[in-house]
Amino acid sequence: MNKTLKIYVYPHKRDDPFANVLLPSHSKPGGNYASESYFKQALMSSHFITDNPSQADFFFLPFSIASMRHDPRIGVGGIQDFVKDYVFNVSHKYPFWNRTGGADHFYVACHSIGKVAMDKAEEVRNSAVQVVCTSNYFVQGYVPHKDVSLPQIWPRHDDPPVVDPSKRKKLAFFAGGINAPTRKYLVQTWQNDSEIFAHAGRLKTPYSTQLLRSKFCLHAKGYEVNTARIGDAIYYGCVPVVLADHYDLPFADILNWKSFSVVVATADIPSLKRILRELGFEEYLRLQRNVVEVRRHFQWHVKPVEFDVFYMVMYELWLRRGHVRIFSF
Structure with missing residues (x-):
């Protein structure tokens, strides 16, 4: 996995009006939902990224649920429409979504709003891998073994305390x-x-x-x-x-x-x-x-360490690569 897994991140222009919700946050992750920011920062600086989509095992949809919540142009009420439009544009601009019906695509979200963010983009909810903290297999929208349960972890940088x-x-x-x-x-x-x-x-x-x-x-x-x-x-x-x-x-x-x-x-x-x-x-x-x-x-690290949360998520994706089916036309 460490040597061969490759992720292609859908690009966007730096002057895109919504670049703030598509770029990884450069601020220090904090709070209950830090896992989303940590993952994006770690992925974008990792050796798993490829600029060649033909080499990719997975395609990352880099929108940030947490950032959209706080953008006054989108807000909580506009997240579903934003995701729907984003996926529409990606599927029409690039050929990769249509090869697999989105099965080799994934997004990451930790806030509970992520649970309903795909309500107007059912193709994402049904086909793509959802790497989410709200991994409730009793609620419609999350599919165990297709989707990935992301642990909700507060940022900590000190060594764990030792108590007998x-x-x-x-x-x-x-x-x-x-x-x-x-x-x-x-x-x-x-x-x-x-x-x-x-x-x-x-x-x-x-x-x-x-x-x-x-x-x-x-x-x-x-x-x-x-x-x-x-x-x-x-x-x-x-x-x-x-x-x-x-x-x-x-x-x-x-x-x-x-x-x-x-x-x-x-x-x-x-x-x-x-x-x-x-x-x-x-x-x-x-x-x-x-x-x-x-x-x-x-544990999260600013620079990922083998076997930490980031590598565990990447291994979960690695396990799912065999489920992806390429459609021929």
């Missing part, structure tokens, strides 16, 4: 906005418990403090199945507990999530303490060691 597992005294931890039934149910069930710290809203103490004190960190579905909490947990060496039904977990085609996380159905929230206790300390230690092992796969 024996010093993690809390069984489990959650804090966050109560913006979905799953979170409401979780907090109502466990907010007064002495072993599970379940808190509604922001903490007065640093979020990282509780992540480092806890054996297990709870990823509970909010507006979407994805949040940055899995990335947070892994960075701080806390075993993720996934409470998000229908979440197509990032890199599930590559990583064995059972080896470093615990997936619990939301219906089993009342049994959460029993489920975690029954794992036992030895099993917890195994899971925690594996969390440390997989951490490199959930």
Whole structure:
């Protein structure tokens, strides 16, 4: 993969009036949706790029959902029309889309708006590879094994902290906005418990403090199945507990999530303490060691490092190249 995978990025003029939503952002990625910016910056400076479309395994549609949201000429309400027009122009100006019906094309989006951005461009949603954070296989528009689940990760540049597992005294931890039934149910069930710290809203103490004190960190579905909490947990060496039904977990085609996380159905929230206790300390230690092992796969770097998030996404694309069918005319 590292030697042969090639990506062709559809070009545009630098004075294009919408160059700001087609060029990779040169600003420092930040916030909940940094994964989109990180990927674009990493790709454009990587050896995977080719200027020769005949060599390409995939064609990248370089529009930025995050940038379109903030462009007053487009805004949230205009994203669908922009994508529709962009794909129309690409498919009529270049021959590559029509060779495969778009199956060897992909785009990247982390914001939840990306889920509906293709509603007027069904050919993208149905054929192209969608590399998205909102990887909910219960909702129309996302297709597991065709599309790619992108982890939602906060930018971090320091080395991860090291805490001996024996010093993690809390069984489990959650804090966050109560913006979905799953979170409401979780907090109502466990907010007064002495072993599970379940808190509604922001903490007065640093979020990282509780992540480092806890054996297990709870990823509970909010507006979407994805949040940055899995990335947070892994960075701080806390075993993720996934409470998000229908979440197509990032890199599930590559990583064995059972080896470093615990997936619990939301219906089993009342049994959460029993489920975690029954794992036992030895099993917890195994899971925690594996969390440390997989951490490199959930980290972004300004200059990509082998096996980091960028390379994991590229390998996911590599796995999908065999599904592309070239049409002859």
